[in-house]
Amino acid sequence: MWIHCLSMSKKPTIDFISLGCSKNLVDSETLMGLFEANGYHVTHDADNPTGDIAVVNTCGFIEDAKQESIDTILELAQSKEEGRLKKLYVMGCLSERYLADLEAEIPEVDGWYGKFNYKQLLADLEKQYNLENAHRKITTPKHYAYLKIAEGCDRHCAYCAIPIITGKHQSRPMDEILDEVRWLVSQGTKEFQVIAQELTYYGVDIDGKQHIAELIEKMADIEGVEWIRLHYAYPTHFPWDLLRVMREKKNVCNYLDIALQHISDHMLDRMKRHVTKEETYELIRRMRREVPGIHIRTTLMVGFPGETDEDFRELVEFTKWARFERMGAFAYSEEDGTYSAKHYDDDVPADVKQKRLDKLMRVQQNISAELEAEKVGSVMRVIIDRQEGDWYVGRTEFCSPEVDPEVLIPADEKLTIGEFYDARITDAEEFDLYATIRI
Secondary structure (H helix, E strand, C coil): CCCCCCCCCCCEEEEEEEEECCCHHHHHHHHHHHHHHHEEEEEECCCCCCCEEEEECCCCHHHHHHHHHHHHHHHHHHHHHHCCEEEEEEEEEEHHHHHHHHHHCCCCCCCECCCCCHHHHHHCCCCCCCCCCCCCCCCCCCCCCEEEECCCCCCCCCCCCCHHHHHHCCEHHHHHHHHHHHHHHHHHHHHHHHEEEEEEECCCHHHCCCCCHHHHHHHHHCCCCEEEEEEEEEECCCCCCCHHHHHHHHCCCEEEEEEEEEHHHHHHHHCCCCCHHHHHHHHHHHHHHHHHHHHHHHEECCCCCCHHHHHHHHHHEEEHHCCCCCCEEEECCCCCCCCHHHCCCCCCHHHHHHHHHHHHHHHHHHHHHHHCCCCCCCCCEEEEEEEECCEEEEEECCCCCCCCEEEECCCCCCCCCCEEEEEEEECCCCEEEEECCCC
16 A cells, blocks of 8 residues: 655645746646645645745746746745745756756755656655656646647757757657547546647657647547647648648637748748748748638747848738738847857847837737737637636637737626637727627
């Protein structure tokens, strides 16, 4: 019979703080589930973590995210020094990348774990522990969850530190993923955000073939799966069969998150994106042709080393032409160890980067306002996420949680959180829609 190392003593409470991307969140949820299965009380993103143990899951992707992680660790270290917190542990991307430096600079931390060995924390706290019946502890509203299908990346873009942090792409076994989907459905999950550093590469490390279309098709056939939304595709060697699945399976949302970064051949070559301007234009044309109504989310970068005024003009014209339904942009920041940090001078002045970023986002703001206005008068299927005051807040299939526009519905009648409704769009702003429920 299993006996835990703390005998009959009460297990401590562990506060988890997740920083960075949704892939980090899944790691936190996995570890939270392990601790809960072993009798611990766990909380997530508490307003003021105090008590027994705090675990910070860090981000190490870009400078702002790294600084947020360090500030959070220091704040909790101060809480520990003042006696408001007993133990502090750190895991994730930042400690994976800068372990030696962090150990030396922040000795108040009781233990450091990286991106892959974080489950060791349970073993370090428990001499004997139970792994049976351990499932992720979902921290999102129960009707949706993030589903990580792979870890790591084999694309070595010049600016990106992800391969340095996460290593080579590793696909999860398909049966394991599908079993997780079935379990999540049994817990009330209806909507799945499929995530990976590069989801279109799924399966290549197993047998040399892309299996993302097969995986999504099998997911779509599981009873109870209402929406599947795809995040973080890559434009090179795009698996075209995925568009067929999106078109044929009604529960695969007509939505694709695919980071394009730039459009000029000069920039794409320097970024080591292994795709051309014309190939990118054709990619967008084919997506819109094969999946009518598809909403494309992308990320673009300004100020990469060597970016000229002409390169930026091409990017602006591309944005106007593509009319992305969803777009984010950021200014280049040099990351330690990347190809660009080693081989290029960060030669675009900070004020020029900011001016370019501001201009690009103004262009996108106008596009977003026009595209959202076109939806006024239409009836769209909406899932209700929450109630805020006099409004219910929901999303259409074209909106991913936290990053995309929302649908605001007057709370005149009682609606159920996590349920779907047909909503008539009555008004639109740049990034939000207003609607009434169609009776």
